[in-house]
Amino acid sequence: MKNKFISISLLLILIFALTGCFSYQDINKVLFVTLVTVDVTDTGEPMMRVEAFHAYRSKKGQGETGNRLVFESTGETIFDAIRNMNQSAIYKMDYTQNKVLVFTEKAAEYGIHKFLDIFMRDQEILLYPSIVIYRGDIHEFLHTSFKQEDFTGTYLNHLLKNKVIATHLKRNQLNQYLNYREIEDQVAAITMITMEGEPGEEKIVVQGSCILKEDKKVGTLExxxxxxxxxxxxxxxxxxxxxxxxxxxxxxxxxxxxxxxxxxxxxxxxxxxxxxxxxxxxxxxxxxxxxxxxxxxxxxxxxxxxxxxxxxxxxxxxxxxxxxxxxxxxxxxxxxxxxxxxxxxxxxxxxxxxxxxxxxxxxxxxxxxxxx
Amino acid sequence: MAPISLARIQKILQDNEDITYRKIVNNEETIIIIFAGNISDAHYISEVIIKPLVETKEKKLDVETIQNSIITASNTGILQKEEEAILHILQGNAVVLVPSLSSGIFCEVKQYKKRAVETPPAEAVLKGPREGFTEDISDNISMLTKRVKDSRLKLEKVHLEDTCNTLVMMAYLEDRVCKKTLAYIQEKLQNMPPVFVITAAKIEELLEEKPTAFDTIGYTEKPDIAAARLGEGRVAIFVDGTPIVLTAPYFFLENFQSPDDYYLNRYTVNALRLLRWIGFFISVFVLPLYLALITYHFSLIPTVFVFRLAVSRAGVPFPAILEVLLMMFFFQILREAGVRLPQSVGQSISIVGALILGDTAINSGLASSITVLVVALVSISSFLLPKVYGGIWLWSDIMILFSAFLGLPGFYISFILFWSHLSSLRSCGYPYLFPLGTLKSYRYRDVIFKGEEMDMYKPIFHRGEEDEK
CATH class of the missing domain: 3.30.300.210 (Nutrient germinant receptor protein C, domain 3)
Known part of the structure; x- marks a missing residue:
């Protein structure tokens, strides 16, 4: 009897102790974020844009399908921007499928230290997405349809893992960048990307590295x-x-x-x-x-x-x-x-x-x- | 000792139309022959009892003279009690009563209608012997003794308090049997409460140490398997009227063995064993794991597959847990219908039902195609282990509920509960998971993979309690 009581108590403790991070959520009642970009406004506020996957039952042909959505919002902080973004989203956004975190060159020049906290500590955001700096117009970048992949996040993720690039250009993950921030001088090199090509034939191109010191861009390496x-x-x-x-x-x-x-x-x-x-x-x-x-x-x-x-x-x-x-x-x-x-x-x-x-x-x- | 009274026997059996009383008068002595017409051989009675009694010239017709000099039946005996006389009559034997002496003789003349020896459908083999046990205990014993021609084979009659007087016998090899197991079974059977009819299921339940969905007592319909188990030192229990022979102790690992394993190529058998283990893990763990992943832990699923899963569930209005339980419920209905209907119809029902139900469930939006696929995979995998089907079904459902409420932590908790439950089970004094978890070297050569044929069928319980340390 005593053993049963201990077993049931342990079970209940486990139930309440181990289930803090997530709650039941059906997979079709979620918007899966595949790309997160962080820009900065002229007034220094973070501007967040995300690309998300949305599954729904289409009226045409009564079939299930999925489409690509782009959300954009600003806020006092990144968390604020995420909350604002959810005001127009049909379901809660899920960041577990996000593979790339993009900072604009403007944000890098401004300094990304203000925007990193939520990516470091929020339990629903993963630490292993690649981190890159985008050179160019981020709005245009997110609203461009690339032929190689429907989702820019997936395209970028595969591009950064492309063996030919990966062997001579180091891909930094967010957690690795956070480690660089802990060492003396806080200098890190992050892959830079841009968009090139004629309208309709745009491609993402890796363009060397961006040098950041204390979270601020201080130079580029071609x-x-x-x-x-x-x-x-x-x-x-x-x-x-x-x-x-x-x-x-x-x-x-x-x-x-x-x-x-x-x-x-x-x-x-x-x-x-x-x-x-x-x-x-x-x-x-x-x-x-x-x-x-x-x-x-x-x-x-x-x-x-x-x-x-x-x-x-x-x-x-x-x-x-x-x-x-x-x-x-x-x-x-x-x-x-x-x-x-x-x-x-x-x-x-x-x-x-x-x-x-x-x-x-x-x-x-x-x-x-x-x-x- | 009370004399055997014809009047009392007639009173006790008064409304039984099957009972025949044949009166013979010879040399002024009246002899009554009593037998149950439908379960005894009337022709044989005429030949070996009636005819000799009528034709005898013996002057003194006492029971010894009748038994030794007149009746020519092969198996006879003197009756001491009325109860014995009634029991023999009801078992199909003839009772020869000399009313003036208040004593009697029984002669074995039983002749039941019985099924011929057939191939057991649940344990069909490709290469091995085809014969299977029948409902007749004497046929079953003969099938066993035909294989085990060993003087150390003991066949014990078990006396149970059963109003129907069902014959129960226990077989074991004296030099190989685990004494601990034997004592356990004997004690349990002796202390069995009175029941109306003894069946193998009642004895099985009696020998179980703990309520569980897993069988802790083995059963077989094949004499070769029963003989092999006796060779390992187990005990076989025969129950009259049941074509199944119980074997004890029975271990979890035996659920993964098939009758064909001992006749086919060893390497093929081991590959099949591996397949059954994989089937077991799929059938118990895949559905709860799937549910935990699609409702809590999306980050553990590759992106492209997440998209597909989300799209396939986009038209389903129910939560995933309800969808999974609904599909499992449909499958159970189909399975039950397939089992209960005649084999030829049942098979068609299963196939047509599965195809139609699966397809229409997806089209109507009741379930997603991936859930139907996973449920089908799990269900088909569970067919690989028919002996453990009940346990798989029950525990899979328990784990599904844990996963639905707690995600992966729930899955891990139920995983631990599942193995704890299996570890806590015992079969006639032995751990159910034996020999897994034993520290000493064991003689059991048929653990996960089958050992060499020459090492098989050796006694595995010689050291008794030491085996389980």
Missing amino acids: DEKAKIFNLLNNQFKNGLFTISHPNKKEEHITLQVLKAKTKTNVHFESEESISVEKNVHLRISLGETQASLELDQKMIETIQKELEKSIKKQGEDLFHQYAEKKIDLFQIGEAICRKKPSWYDEDVFSRIHFVVNVKVDMTTSSQTRGYR
Whole structure:
């Protein structure tokens, strides 16, 4: 009897303790949000637009169908905007299927810190959607029908997971971005997108990365720089590098990266001299050549050296370009703060000796030597 | 000892038109032969009892002389009590009474109308023996002893307080049987309250330790299976008038075994066993899980499928829980109709009913196509395990209600309750989930997958209580 009483009590405790987040909701009585965009008005109020899926029974042919809805609202806060949006919605909006959170470039320039709280803490909003910055007119973006997918959110989600892009441009999820906010300097690179193409043939295009410091846009990295940035941060798996043809300078060769690995060593020699080494190891193969090429050992060494030189220069330039603006692109400040917290100050970048060491191994076919 | 009185017997059996009294007078001695005409062999009685009594030249006709020198029946005995005489008459034997001596003899002359040995429809096999038990206990015992030609085979008659005097017998192999189980069954049967008619179901209920929808006592209609179970050390209980033989103890894992498993290729059998396990998990857990996902946890469903689910339910006016219960109810009606009708009609009803009901339920907006699909999948899966069907149905419904009220936490709670219930069950002193959960090595070679044929049918209960630690 005592055991039964304990079992029933435990059951009741579980019932009330475990069911706080959700309540019974039929799947057809919900609007599924597939894309959330956050913009900012000229007065600094958040403007929220969402794309949602609505299932209903159509009068035409008496069949069940679904359609795409776009909602738009502003409010004092994002939560306020969400509530305002529900005033015109047939059912409650469900954010569990939202795969992408888009901030406009304008919002990024204004600073997104004011808008993040609800996405971080609300139990009905998930933490794993991708986060991107949109460059262009967000109203037009949401009201454009793309041919590749009916739903812009789904299209964008698949685009960001496209292997060719995903291997050399890092996709940030909201939770990862929130982690960046916790480290020293709070610098993060977020993928930028835009819309291109003739009317009726519009496509979403990934356009490098946007650099945010303390939730505010401080710069952009175009495709090539974003690639170097990801390579030096050991987030580049494979991709392409194009260099000048060793024999004909006006022509090019494209090298395919098969494997890439970057190790970072920070040497704390003295407070005045901190040396940071980025040791990059690449395994590549020849992808394409615009002019004939005899791929003997000498030529291989020439190509390797050319690529090593190119990456080293681009990497060191990128560091210095942002170091001048006191932006810690490679999270070196965090490494210093962990090991020598007293050495860290605002001028630390002027004391850092940043070196990129690149080692390229070119693999070739054992039989094919001449590329004519 | 009270003398056997013809008058009292006639009084007790006075309104029974089936009883025949044949009077023979020989050498001035009157002899009465009493038998039930419809359940005894009249021709045999004439040949082995009446004719010898009429033709005898013996002067002294006492019971010993009649039994030893006159009657030529194979099985005879001297009666001591009136009750015995009445019991023999009602069982179809003839009672030879010498009124002047107030004593009698019984002769076995019973001849019942009985069914021929047929293939049991519920345990049909592709490769194995076809014969199945019948309603006649002596036929059933003969089918068993034909297979187990072992002097250690014990066939115990169980005396029960039953107004119909149903014959119940217990069979076991003396050297292999689990003593604990045997003692448990004997004690339960001895303490059985008086009932009108003993059936296998009554004994099954008596031996159950806890109310449950799962069978904790096994049953079979096939003598080869009964023999195999005796070989493992189990006890078989035969009840006259029932073509089913009870076997105890019975474990949960046996629900996944089929008669064909022991005649087909081992690897094919194990693949089928895996299929049955998958079927079991589908039939118990898929519907509650489906309900929890489509009413609480949309984030766990892929986006494209969420859209499809939402569209398919768009025209359904009822909540998902009602939709699921309605479809389950329809299915149960169909199943019951299919089972109760004659086989040829039942099959057509099931197919036509399922097609029409499923299609019209979707078209009329009573249910979504995906729910119909899930209910159909669950229902078909439950057919893989006919022995555990009741338990599956009941527990699936309980889990559906938990999932509908609490979502996944409800599903987990009911999942734990389900396994706790199964773990708490016992079969004749053994845990129902045996040998799962035992720490000691066990001899049972037929757990989830079937072991090698040479390892099968070995005694599995030698260590008695140690087995369940």
